[in-house]
Amino acid sequence: MVFTINVNGDAHRVDVDGDTPLLWVLRDVLGMTGTKFGCGMALCGSCTVHIDGTARRSCITTIGSIGTAPITTIEAIGATPAGAKIQKAWLDGEVVQCGYCQSGQIMSASTLLANNPHPSDLDIDNAMSGNICRCGTYVRIREAIKRAARTNKKGG
Amino acid sequence: MMPGTAPRASDTNLSRRGFLIAGVAVGGGLMLSLPLGRSEAAHPESFAPNAFIRIDTDGRVVLTMPYVEMGQGTYTSIPMLIAEELDVNLTQVRLEHAPPNERVYANPMLGVQATGKSNAIRGAWKPLREAGATARIMLVAAAAKRWGVEARSCRTQDGEVIHVLTRRRLKYGELAVEAAKMPVPGNVTLKPPKDFKLIGTPSKRLDAPAKVNGTAVYSIDARPPGVKIATLTQSPVFGGRVKSVDDRAAKAVNGVRQIIRLDDAVAVVADHMGAAKKGLAALKIEWDNGPHATLTTEAIARELDQATLRSGAVAQSIGDADKAMAGATTKVEATYQVPFLAHATMEPMNCTVHLRQDACEVWIGSQAMAHVQAMAAKAAGLPPEKVIVHNHLIGGGFGRRLEADGAVRAVQIAQHVDGPVKVVWTREEDIQHDMYRPYWFDRVSAGLDEQGRPVAWKNRFAGSSVIARLVPPGFKDGVDPDSTEGAIDLVYDLPNVRVEYIRVEPPGIPTAFWRSAGPSHNVFVTESFIDELAAAAKQDAVAYRRTLLDKSPRAKAVLDLAATKAGWGQALPKGGGRGVSLQYVFGSYLAQVAEVEVSKEGDVRVRRVVCAVDCGTVVNPDTVQAQIQSGIIFGATAALHGEITLNNGRVEQTNFDTYQMLRMNEAPAIEVHVVKSAEPPGGMGETGTSAIVPAIANAIFAATGKRLRKMPIDASVLKRPA
Numbered sequence: 001m002v003f004t005i006n007v008n009g010d011a012h013r014v015d016v017d018g019d020t021p022l023l024w025v026l027r028d029v030l031g032m033t034g035t036k037f038g039c040g041m042a043l044c045g046s047c048t049v050h051i052d053g054t055a056r057r058s059c060i061t062t063i064g065s066i067g068t069a070p071i072t073t074i075e076a077i078g079a080t081p082a083g084a085k086i087q088k089a090w091l092d093g094e095v096v097q098c099g100y101c102q103s104g105q106i107m108s109a110s111t112l113l114a115n116n117p118h119p120s121d122l123d124i125d126n127a128m129s130g131n132i133c134r135c136g137t138y139v140r141i142r143e144a145i146k147r148a149a150r151t152n153k154k155g156g
Numbered sequence: 157m158m159p160g161t162a163p164r165a166s167d168t169n170l171s172r173r174g175f176l177i178a179g180v181a182v183g184g185g186l187m188l189s190l191p192l193g194r195s196e197a198a199h200p201e202s203f204a205p206n207a208f209i210r211i212d213t214d215g216r217v218v219l220t221m222p223y224v225e226m227g228q229g230t231y232t233s234i235p236m237l238i239a240e241e242l243d244v245n246l247t248q249v250r251l252e253h254a255p256p257n258e259r260v261y262a263n264p265m266l267g268v269q270a271t272g273k274s275n276a277i278r279g280a281w282k283p284l285r286e287a288g289a290t291a292r293i294m295l296v297a298a299a300a301k302r303w304g305v306e307a308r309s310c311r312t313q314d315g316e317v318i319h320v321l322t323r324r325r326l327k328y329g330e331l332a333v334e335a336a337k338m339p340v341p342g343n344v345t346l347k348p349p350k351d352f353k354l355i356g357t358p359s360k361r362l363d364a365p366a367k368v369n370g371t372a373v374y375s376i377d378a379r380p381p382g383v384k385i386a387t388l389t390q391s392p393v394f395g396g397r398v399k400s401v402d403d404r405a406a407k408a409v410n411g412v413r414q415i416i417r418l419d420d421a422v423a424v425v426a427d428h429m430g431a432a433k434k435g436l437a438a439l440k441i442e443w444d445n446g447p448h449a450t451l452t453t454e455a456i457a458r459e460l461d462q463a464t465l466r467s468g469a470v471a472q473s474i475g476d477a478d479k480a481m482a483g484a485t486t487k488v489e490a491t492y493q494v495p496f497l498a499h500a501t502m503e504p505m506n507c508t509v510h511l512r513q514d515a516c517e518v519w520i521g522s523q524a525m526a527h528v529q530a531m532a533a534k535a536a537g538l539p540p541e542k543v544i545v546h547n548h549l550i551g552g553g554f555g556r557r558l559e560a561d562g563a564v565r566a567v568q569i570a571q572h573v574d575g576p577v578k579v580v581w582t583r584e585e586d587i588q589h590d591m592y593r594p595y596w597f598d599r600v601s602a603g604l605d606e607q608g609r610p611v612a613w614k615n616r617f618a619g620s621s622v623i624a625r626l627v628p629p630g631f632k633d634g635v636d637p638d639s640t641e642g643a644i645d646l647v648y649d650l651p652n653v654r655v656e657y658i659r660v661e662p663p664g665i666p667t668a669f670w671r672s673a674g675p676s677h678n679v680f681v682t683e684s685f686i687d688e689l690a691a692a693a694k695q696d697a698v699a700y701r702r703t704l705l706d707k708s709p710r711a712k713a714v715l716d717l718a719a720t721k722a723g724w725g726q727a728l729p730k731g732g733g734r735g736v737s738l739q740y741v742f743g744s745y746l747a748q749v750a751e752v753e754v755s756k757e758g759d760v761r762v763r764r765v766v767c768a769v770d771c772g773t774v775v776n777p778d779t780v781q782a783q784i785q786s787g788i789i790f791g792a793t794a795a796l797h798g799e800i801t802l803n804n805g806r807v808e809q810t811n812f813d814t815y816q817m818l819r820m821n822e823a824p825a826i827e828v829h830v831v832k833s834a835e836p837p838g839g840m841g842e843t844g845t846s847a848i849v850p851a852i853a854n855a856i857f858a859a860t861g862k863r864l865r866k867m868p869i870d871a872s873v874l875k876r877p878a
Contacts, residue, residue: 016410016411016428016430016431017409017410017411017430017431017434019434020428020430020431020434021430023429023430024428024429024430024431025428025430027377027428027429028385028427028428028429028430029427029428031379032370033370033373033376033377033379034369034370034371035370036376036502036503036551037376037429037504037580038502038503038504038583039583039811039812040433040582040583040811041583041811041812041813043811043812043813044502044583044812044817046502073370074369074370075369075370075371078369087368087369090364090368091360091364091365091368094358094360094361094364094778094782095364095368096361096363096364096367096368097229097782097786098501098502098503098549098550098551098552098553099363099364099366099367099368099372099549099551100374100501100502100503100551100552101502102367102368103370106368124820125820125821126821128820129819129820129821130819131819131820132502132812132817132819133502133789134500134501134502134552134554134790134817135502135552135786135789135790136785136786136787136788136789136790136793136818136823137782137785137786138789138818138819138820138823139785139823139825139826140782140785141820142820142823
């Protein structure tokens with residue numbers, strides 16, 4: 001079946017079954033490999049993308065359920081104000097190690113910051129505990145989110 | 157460069173001095189070749205370089221060497237060593253993956269081409285700085301000759317030679333060809349630490365930008381033209397066979413191209429992973445489970461337990477432990493057990509293979525490229541030089557990617573596919589067909605004198621030897637250096653010691669290195685047991701250890717620092733406790749204090765970890781911090797959640813719901829304090845992992861009075877009566 005999806009501002013026509021997870025359409029059909037496969041069951045967060053500005057696990061989001069909702073992936077998150085701040089904070093704080101989970105971490109952190117300019121520790125726990133990092137960069141992720149938040153205006 | 161060949165200098169103009177060859181690089185420029193870390197001095201005729209430094213005519217410095225980047229920051233800290241002595245900016249140095257070639261690129265400490273055992277910096281520390289200094293002297297000589305001045309009237313800075321008096325400057329790139337013809341200096345003087353500009357200063361990771369914008373390429377991202385995607389299911393019982401396959405429903409799935417039946421696995425080849433997974437789920441497979449169909453973890457544990465009742469190969473013997481034990485005032489005995497563990501790298505196992513009539517191309521992220529090449533060649537029935545291996549960034553190694561089983565599997569599948577095929581394991585397959593950290597069983601005892609001081613120490617343990625399988629010459633007289641690391645050569649002053657190892661290879665479950673390897677087990681045992689001795693002697697855990705450290709000042713210093721920074725001895729809220737651990741493994745001294753909180757239900761939270769480390773000279777301080785933070789989370793994950801169990805020969809855990817990882821909400825605050833040292837660098841990638849497990853167990857003892865001798869932590873044991 002043919003679907004037209006809107007990824008990072010571009011329309012793409014893909015011919016796959018409606019129950020195909022978005023993750024594989026992005027990676028294997030469209031060749032956008034920045035979004036990563038980790039578990040296939042929404043347990044690790046590596047595949048996180050934004051659909052309509054909300055963080056979603058693309059490994060369990062079927063292509064047939066998306067319609068025309070705009071999809072944003074790691075390849076374009078730097079074009080959003082929150083995404084750019086998060087990426088900069090990640091570099092300034094030397095967060096990455098193997099880096100494999102970081103696309104998903106950055107996507108989760110970007111939505112958090114876009115919706116909550118000054119997240120508390122608990123807010124960070126709630127937004128980020130769905131993302132596993134096997135290199136254990138959690139301490140630095142927390143610091144980086146706070147660093148990015150400091151660039152937001154008070155009360156904003 | 158041809159795959160399988162090493163970079164080379166052209167045959168003319170070779171100049172050799174000591175253990176370094178200089179010459180004109182193919183394509184122009186200066187090429188230095190050197191052996192990393194080997195004892196060539198004893199056999200000068202067998203000079204075999206394994207690292208290559210090329211200074212191009214555009215001034216860029218390219219280093220080719222065998223270590224790989226898997227998150228540990230090696231690609232940033234290794235170039236720092238050369239840049240420091242060469243006087244170039246770090247940005248001018250590029251590090252290239254070495255092509256697979258076991259003979260040329262063998263790791264000096266492992267004897268095979270591999271990145272592991274925390275020894276990249278340890279092996280490279282002296283030779284790479286010497287190479288940088290040598291190149292600098294040759295560049296200066298070339299400039300001095302061109303200007304007709306004395307070399308000592310010149311200095312170097314930021315990739316240029318400067319004639320001080322006339323302020324003339326020449327860039328290294330302009331001098332590279334002439335420098336190659338200069339004599340190689342016999343002796344070079346290395347910078348004293350006070351003159352270091354890069355070493356010891358935090359440097360930004362060179363690989364970070366690509367890892368925050370989705371452009372970093374791991375092997376799972378490889379997309380050679382026309383690639384098909386395959387996924388697979390392997391016999392759920394190790395050693396089982398496929399009996400029959402009903403693939404009618406799988407073949408009907410849109411996008412599925414091919415079903416491949418192997419002896420012990422079935423693969424589905426498709427246009428994309430979504431179709432491949434759907435096809436896999438639709439397969440009906442009957443298995444012949446083979447000889448291990450009833451195997452359980454309990455049976456393996458019993459076998460290891462029994463093995464420790466026999467005497468084993470002597471790993472270390474000091475004094476007379478039996479005699480001292482007989483004369484001791486108090487005797488303490490215990491048994492300890494640690495479980496099988498999976499690596500669960502975030503990037504699931506994957507490998508892409510394009511098999512042609514007379515050649516094979518492999519896309520993989522490997523810690524041991526030459527091993528991959530050899531194993532893939534064997535599986536393909538080709539000579540190794542016909543196998544081209546493209547290595548990639550590694551989405552987590554931890555020892556898993558020292559193994560070549562994934563490459564072999566991919567070749568077996570590619571033998572049935574026209575064109576390239578990417579074999580991606582599901583997470584379930586990744587966890588259920590890992591090669592696991594061995595299960596270990598330890599029987600320990602100690603004798604104390606009237607003051608509570610240990611006069612006898614005995615430790616006999618049984619488990620699998622990974623070295624014996626992977627690097628057979630390393631297993632000698634019944635012991636190997638990995639299985640015993642952390643169990644022998646303890647930091648403590650113990651007058652009578654006997655440590656014995658019994659190699660037992662459990663049937664039906666493959667084993668492999670796992671981050672912190674032998675010490676992942678040994679440090680848990682020794683540091684828990686020394687804690688038991690402190691308790692038996694009714695002494696404070698830190699004070700007790702201190703009395704045994706008079707001969708080990710570096711160990712005492714890290715212990716004191718960790719205790720002070722952690723506020724050792726200060727009161728904690730009810731349910732809270734502090735535990736300490738101390739170790740010397742991978743060439744680094746490290747002490748940790750963990751602070752835990754145990755709830756009424758027995759749930760353990762690790763609130764804070766304070767770590768003090770003496771890893772000798774620090775090359776990149778930020779990498780040291782990052783690696784310890786990382787190692788602590790990795791070890792705490794194992795202590796709190798990690799356990800692979802077998803029932804009916806099958807691994808019971810499947811995904812991150814049943815094989816849980818520590819997450820953001822459970823992550824402790826971590827403080828790392830580094831002791832300044834001018835000693836050679838120690839390893840950092842694994843040392844945080846082995847130390848945290850006993851620190852947590854000892855903290856639980858402090859909080860609850862319960863001694864946990866079996867990992868992982870069992871909350872039901874810690875539950876307080878209502």
